[in-house]
Amino acid sequence: MRRGGGGAERPTGxxxxxxxxxLERLRRGDDAAYEILVRVNTxxxxxxxxxxxRSEEDARDAVxxxxxxxxxxLDRFQGDSRLSTWLHRIAVNAxxxxxxxxxxxxxxxxxxxxxxxxxxxxxxRTPVPWKEREADALLARQEVRDQVREAIxxxxxxxxxxxxxxxxxxxxxxxxxxxxxxxxxxxKTRLHRARVALRNQLDAFLREDVP
Amino acid sequence: MTCREMVEFLMAWLDGELPEDQRAAFEQHLAxxxxxxxxLETYKEAVRLGxxxxxxxxxxxxxxxxxxxxxxILAARGRPGA
Numbered sequence: 353m354r355r356g357g358g359g360a361e362r363p364t365g366x367x368x369x370x371x372x373x374x375l376e377r378l379r380r381g382d383d384a385a386y387e388i389l390v391r392v393n394t395x396x397x398x399x400x401x402x403x404x405x406r407s408e409e410d411a412r413d414a415v416x417x418x419x420x421x422x423x424x425x426l427d428r429f430q431g432d433s434r435l436s437t438w439l440h441r442i443a444v445n446a447x448x449x450x451x452x453x454x455x456x457x458x459x460x461x462x463x464x465x466x467x468x469x470x471x472x473x474x475x476x477r478t479p480v481p482w483k484e485r486e487a488d489a490l491l492a493r494q495e496v497r498d499q500v501r502e503a504i505x506x507x508x509x510x511x512x513x514x515x516x517x518x519x520x521x522x523x524x525x526x527x528x529x530x531x532x533x534x535x536x537x538x539x540k541t542r543l544h545r546a547r548v549a550l551r552n553q554l555d556a557f558l559r560e561d562v563p
Numbered sequence: 564m565t566c567r568e569m570v571e572f573l574m575a576w577l578d579g580e581l582p583e584d585q586r587a588a589f590e591q592h593l594a595x596x597x598x599x600x601x602x603l604e605t606y607k608e609a610v611r612l613g614x615x616x617x618x619x620x621x622x623x624x625x626x627x628x629x630x631x632x633x634x635x636i637l638a639a640r641g642r643p644g645a
Contacts, residue, residue, distance in 0.1 A: 399624040473565025544574040551609035
């Protein structure tokens with residue numbers, strides 16, 4: 353399974369040597385450079401904040417806050433990561449700040465999404481292969497894509513956030529622990545339980561023995 | 564090791580973080596338990612599917628930067644404190 357900190361360096365169209373030139377223009381206060389920065393990065397940052405916040409209004413507000421925060425910090429940006437990666441981290445933080453400021457509701461337990469075992473420790477429902485082994489073949493079906501999104505959305509928030517930050521945004525365990533103010537052990541436990549709950553939900557309709 | 568314990572230790576095993584004795588017990592169980600072997604594959608597949616669906620959303624989002632949001636961000640830059 354691919355892991356590691358390189359994941360958030362996915363191409364966004366704003367990397368490579370152009371970064372240095374753009375940064376130079378931004379630092380000179382070039383209005384056109386600011387517009388390029390915003391137009392190029394907004395779509396992906398919005399996708400990230402939408403996933404975390406699940407509210408279009410909050411997602412847009414978080415992106416705006418992220419850019420305002422980035423503009424303020426531009427002089428301190430060292431250029432040791434891509435601008436897009438730096439903005440991504442700021443947007444994740446802005447979204448999580450918003451999540452924390454929301455009125456807390458008691459979280460649903462993840463237990464109902466977890467697999468069952470017999471008293472002797474065997475699987476209560478014997479695992480069987482899924483209908484199609486290749487992710488690409490499965491994802492050609494819109495219904496599968498919808499089921500995957502819904503399964504992620506059904507995870508209790510504290511588990512969903514860890515899954516999104518580790519497996520989707522591909523932040524390191526230590527970074528996620530710092531952002532969420534929990535131990536690295538808690539991040540690992542939540543990630544594993546979130547993945548098990550995701551697998552369990554997908555198993556219900558992807559099992560070969562389900563018509 | 565039981566199937567329940569195999570599921571419990573799965574991520575630590577994938578991440579190479581199980582102590583030697585537990586790793587040996589885990590791998591012995593996996594070698595002798597076809598259902599757990601299937602479980603391992605579908606666990607990895609679930610992670611891949613989740614990642615792929617979300618990353619495809621990112622790719623599809625590239626064309627879309629709501630103009631009113633872009634304008635609001637650029638306007639905020641000009642405000643004191645921004």
